[in-house]
Amino acid sequence: MRGGLSKTLAVLGAAGLLAASACGNSDDGGSGGDSAASKDVTVFTWWADGGEKAGLDGMVSVFNTDCKDYKFVNSAVAGGAGSNAKQVLANDLQAGKPPSTFQAHAGAELRDYINAGQVDDVSNLYKDYGLDKAFPQNLIDNLTVDGKIYSIPANIHRANVVWANPDVLKKAGIDGTKAPATVDAWIADMDKLKAAGVKAPLAISKGFAQEMLVEAVLLADLGADKFKGLWDGKTDWAGADVTAALNKYKTLLTYTNADREAIDWPDALGYVNKGQAGYTLMGDWVAAQQLADKVPDSAYTYWPAPGTAGNFQFLADSFTLPTNGADPDGAKCWLKTVGSAEGQKAFNTKKGSIPARSDAKPEDYPKYQQTAMADWKADKIVPSCAHGAACTLGQNNDILSALSQFSGSPDVAKLQSAIGAAMKTN
Amino acid sequence: MHGRIRTWGPGALVLLPTVLLLGYFVYGLIAWTFNTSLTDRHTARKGPVNYVGFENYTNLFSEDRFLNSLKNLGVLTVAFIVGTLIFGVLWALLLEKGVPGESVFRSIYLFPMAISMIASGVVWGWLLNPSQGDDARGLNRLFSILHLNFLENPWWTAGSRWTTMMAIALPAVWQLSGYIMALFLAGFRGIPPELREAARVDGASEFKLYRHVLFPQLSPIALSALIILGHMSLKLFDLIYAITGPNQFRTEVPSIYMWNTLLRSDQAKAAAIAIVMLAVVAVLVIPYVAYTVRQESEE
Numbered sequence: 001m002r003g004g005l006s007k008t009l010a011v012l013g014a015a016g017l018l019a020a021s022a023c024g025n026s027d028d029g030g031s032g033g034d035s036a037a038s039k040d041v042t043v044f045t046w047w048a049d050g051g052e053k054a055g056l057d058g059m060v061s062v063f064n065t066d067c068k069d070y071k072f073v074n075s076a077v078a079g080g081a082g083s084n085a086k087q088v089l090a091n092d093l094q095a096g097k098p099p100s101t102f103q104a105h106a107g108a109e110l111r112d113y114i115n116a117g118q119v120d121d122v123s124n125l126y127k128d129y130g131l132d133k134a135f136p137q138n139l140i141d142n143l144t145v146d147g148k149i150y151s152i153p154a155n156i157h158r159a160n161v162v163w164a165n166p167d168v169l170k171k172a173g174i175d176g177t178k179a180p181a182t183v184d185a186w187i188a189d190m191d192k193l194k195a196a197g198v199k200a201p202l203a204i205s206k207g208f209a210q211e212m213l214v215e216a217v218l219l220a221d222l223g224a225d226k227f228k229g230l231w232d233g234k235t236d237w238a239g240a241d242v243t244a245a246l247n248k249y250k251t252l253l254t255y256t257n258a259d260r261e262a263i264d265w266p267d268a269l270g271y272v273n274k275g276q277a278g279y280t281l282m283g284d285w286v287a288a289q290q291l292a293d294k295v296p297d298s299a300y301t302y303w304p305a306p307g308t309a310g311n312f313q314f315l316a317d318s319f320t321l322p323t324n325g326a327d328p329d330g331a332k333c334w335l336k337t338v339g340s341a342e343g344q345k346a347f348n349t350k351k352g353s354i355p356a357r358s359d360a361k362p363e364d365y366p367k368y369q370q371t372a373m374a375d376w377k378a379d380k381i382v383p384s385c386a387h388g389a390a391c392t393l394g395q396n397n398d399i400l401s402a403l404s405q406f407s408g409s410p411d412v413a414k415l416q417s418a419i420g421a422a423m424k425t426n
Numbered sequence: 427m428h429g430r431i432r433t434w435g436p437g438a439l440v441l442l443p444t445v446l447l448l449g450y451f452v453y454g455l456i457a458w459t460f461n462t463s464l465t466d467r468h469t470a471r472k473g474p475v476n477y478v479g480f481e482n483y484t485n486l487f488s489e490d491r492f493l494n495s496l497k498n499l500g501v502l503t504v505a506f507i508v509g510t511l512i513f514g515v516l517w518a519l520l521l522e523k524g525v526p527g528e529s530v531f532r533s534i535y536l537f538p539m540a541i542s543m544i545a546s547g548v549v550w551g552w553l554l555n556p557s558q559g560d561d562a563r564g565l566n567r568l569f570s571i572l573h574l575n576f577l578e579n580p581w582w583t584a585g586s587r588w589t590t591m592m593a594i595a596l597p598a599v600w601q602l603s604g605y606i607m608a609l610f611l612a613g614f615r616g617i618p619p620e621l622r623e624a625a626r627v628d629g630a631s632e633f634k635l636y637r638h639v640l641f642p643q644l645s646p647i648a649l650s651a652l653i654i655l656g657h658m659s660l661k662l663f664d665l666i667y668a669i670t671g672p673n674q675f676r677t678e679v680p681s682i683y684m685w686n687t688l689l690r691s692d693q694a695k696a697a698a699i700a701i702v703m704l705a706v707v708a709v710l711v712i713p714y715v716a717y718t719v720r721q722e723s724e725e
Contacts, residue, residue: 090470090691112691115469199561206671259557261583261674276561394690397673401491401686405675408584 002305040073041330043255043319044092044102046085047351048078051288055351059154086393093118098322100331106143108231108395109388114150119320121148125332131339134357138381139314142389150316152339155353158284158372160216160305160313163269166280167299172196178301179198183220183248186306190255193278200257203268203277204234205350210260210403211386211396215279220307221245224380227311230423231383231390237420246412253410261407271298281305283315287368288352297367304375309339312379315387316356391415391423398422414417456704463697470691482698484489492683492699499679499706501591502598503659509599510655511648514606519636521607522614532611535604540620543601547668550597554669556580582670582677590676594666601665602658608653613647653714660707680706 041063047056053076060072077085089102097119104110113119126132126149132140135153143149166176170191180186193201204210219227224242229235230242257263257271269286271277273295280286290300304311325331337343342354345364354365354372362370365424383389385396402418463482465475486492517535521528539547555564558578562570569577579585582593617640625639663681670677672686684699 049502058607086689094470112470116691118470207673257557258561258580259555259583261676262551262555281655393688394692397686399717400673401678404673408590408676 018221039070039327039330041067041070041101041327041334042073042075042099043334044075044077044085044089044099046077046103046209048076051292051351055155055347055353058346058350059337059343062340062346063334063337066337066343067330067338070327070330070333072334081121088304093322096324098325100325100327101319101334101421103317104151104318104320105385105388106151107389108385108391109393110150110318110320111145111392112394113320115147117367118323119150120323121150122152122321122335123147123149125152125321125335125339129336129339131357134339134359136358136377136381139316139356142314142381142383143318151320152335153253153316153318153356154338154344154354155317155351156376157315157353157387158312158375159315159387160219160281160308160311161284161286161302162278162279162281162305163272163286163300163302165272165275165277165299166301168193168198168272172198172278174278176301179309180306182307183217183245183252185253187248187255190252190278194255198276198278200255200271200276201278202252202255202257203254203271203280204253204260205263205265205268206261207400207404208386209265209268210407211399212283212384213252215248215313215385216281216305216308217249217252218242218245219311219313219382220305221248224311224382228382228390231385233423237416237423243412243416246416250406250410252410253407261404263373281341284368284372285352287366291352302368311378311382311386312375313382313391314376315384317353394425395422398425458548459700462693463701465694467694468692478694483692483702486695486698486702491678492680494675495678495680495683497587498591498677499660501587502595502662502679503656505588505592505595506598506602506659506662507652507655509595510602510606511651513599513603514651515610517603517607518610518614521611532608535607537604538601539605541601543662543664544668546597546601547665550665551669554581554593554596556583594669594677597669598659598662598665601656603656606655608649609651610644613644617643649714649717653711656710657707662701 005052034203045056047053056074056076062071063070077088085103089099092098093113093116104113110119126135126140131152139153139156140149143151143153154224162179164176169176169189172189173406174192174194176187180189190201204213215227218230220236222230226235226241228236236242253260257268257277259270265280265282265286266289268277268280269282269289272280273293275292284302286302319335321328321331338347339357341355341357341359344357345360346354348360348364348369352366352369354360354369354376358377360373362373365373385391385399388396391399399419399422402415402422405418406415448698464479466478466481467475517531521531525531553564555562555566556579557563558566558580559570562578565581566578569575579589579593582590584590620633621639621643625635630639661681662679663685666677666679667682667685670683672689678686680699680703684696684703687699688696
């Protein structure tokens with residue numbers, strides 16, 4: 001009897017397994033035939049919600065009209081600045097199963113993928129789609145690695161922007177509409193703010209926000225050409241001018257909030273909006289955040305970081321053509337949309353960034369973007385390390401670690417040698 | 427022959443899946459990781475790799491950042507074990523003396539352990555806000571409301587390695603003291619009441635009773651607690667990551683450094699860090715396992 005029961009159970013169990021696997025098979029069959037699958041264009045991004053998602057949706061609607069033969073498949077992984085997405089993508093690439101195209105910061109951050117042989121050269125697409133004429137030459141120079149270009153930028157953000165609270169500045173007798181001419185003048189203004197009772201005039205947050213401030217000070221002190229040289233090895237990190245700039249950064253940190261290691265950039269922006277601080281330095285995605293938070297235009301002003309007027313420190317999200325992708329023609333059609341005037345307009349008006357093309361019409365964009373677009377045409381373009389235009393992930397990782405150490409125990413010599421060493425690695 | 431198989435055959439058959447799974451997924455992958463740590467696979471690039479012997483290890487031990495993470499780990503482990511044992515034993519003693527509503531207190535002390543570390547880490551990140559004075563938030567705010575302003579401190583964001591890592595150990599202590607309490611409470615309850623009665627009849631004071639009669643009985647429990655806490659602390663990742671984020675030099679421990687290294691596709695170095703971590707845990711756990719095995723065979 002006992003043996004009989006266990007046999008019955010075993011048979012039942014086996015039947016259950018069979019049934020389950022049968023279901024699995026029928027599910028697979030339901031997803032469509034091979035011919036339809038090859039027309040899918042899987043687009044990998046970290047734009048999962050907010051203005052970024054809206055921008056992506058705008059781009060997709062242009063893609064759907066321009067590339068009727070193909071079907072857009074969204075493969076977005078949520079997480080700020082792609083922190084989770086990059087892990088997922090690395091797994092897919094390692095396994096040899098790349099998406100049709102994936103998002104990556106344009107510039108040096110692509111070097112990891114280039115070195116690993118995971119992305120193809122798209123220089124010829126620039127010629128085919130006329131992008132070599134539509135994008136500023138300055139930008140193309142920044143994107144070119146050993147004579148080749150590996151991605152097509154969808155948008156441009158500016159990193160070297162200071163956001164200020166004019167009411168707070170007025171209390172200390174400072175004109176909020178004009179940027180101080182130099183970092184030293186900025187420090188002098190902060191002294192006035194301190195005297196007027198603002199304890200931490202410069203709001204700053206952890207990690208990359210500190211990196212952006214260091215970059216802005218270096219850019220102001222060294223000028224565009226030497227600043228660029230810091231990232232491509234032509235300027236010596238051990239130089240006395242770098243030491244002087246890092247000392248100014250050290251001074252600037254003494255004007256910042258004590259909880260800088262514990263907060264994120266929206267919190268720092270909140271300190272400015274609430275009047276607890278006078279300034280914060282952050283990329284121009286702040287403009288979209290202020291719009292979303294319904295902060296009126298009159299409540300804040302913005303200008304290029306002191307001493308960096310005339311320089312546009314850029315970062316860009318871009319799309320690549322992975323090596324051995326499933327359907328390169330579909331991916332190329334997506335890249336065509338990304339580079340096109342309509343695609344960039346549909347994307348950027350919603351995401352709060354500006355188009356990389358210089359032929360876009362400013363009147364299509366909100367107020368902040370109009371000024372940014374004018375600067376994009378007129379200014380010198382320099383890359384940002386914190387956002388992958390000038391540094392690889394590894395270099396960035398090491399620099400962030402050195403800055404967090406500096407934030408707790410400021411030692412300029414140590415910081416200088418640590419960043420110098422970081423830029424010598426891959 | 428047939429009879430022998432009958433005796434050990436079914437047992438072996440039952441064990442086989444476990445042995446295979448463990449053999450591949452634990453020991454096989456440890457071997458694979460060790461193998462990777464001996465190569466120069468420093469990028470995601472595919473292609474031939476060269477064996478470089480123990481170069482990755484010697485590089486690690488001459489690197490400021492790694493040595494800093496090891497020192498942080500040492501301080502964290504000491505602070506965490508001492509703190510957890512003090513609170514755990516204290517609560518166990520209080521409950522052991524018998525209080526009304528004991529089960530309620532027991533649950534309250536145990537509950538923190540039910541929360542995932544990544545969740546409690548997010549909240550502790552807010553509580554340990556370093557602002558002081560008028561801007562104080564989190565625990566510092568609580569201190570200033572209670573007029574205990576002298577207790578306000580920058581937590582992990584400034585100061586020496588000891589104060590930094592003690593601030594990080596605080597949430598971990600909060601989370602696991604209840605577990606240690608439960609261990610010791612069970613230990614106390616396991617001691618036959620006759621022993622206490624005999625000691626009292628002999629005129630031992632309450633202090634002497636605990637010092638000479640009860641605590642010596644608990645040494646196996648203390649040892650287990652030490653091992654459990656020790657290996658948890660050595661592997662701690664999520665709590666620190668949630669509180670301080672990645673690339674925070676002040677609080678970096680080897681597990682977080684390994685994660686950062688892997689993110690930049692330096693697989694060989696990440697594997698070397700993983701093997702060092704395994705070795706550190708093994709130093710703690712293997713003597714304990716050897717000790718228990720010997721004890722059991724003696725019995």
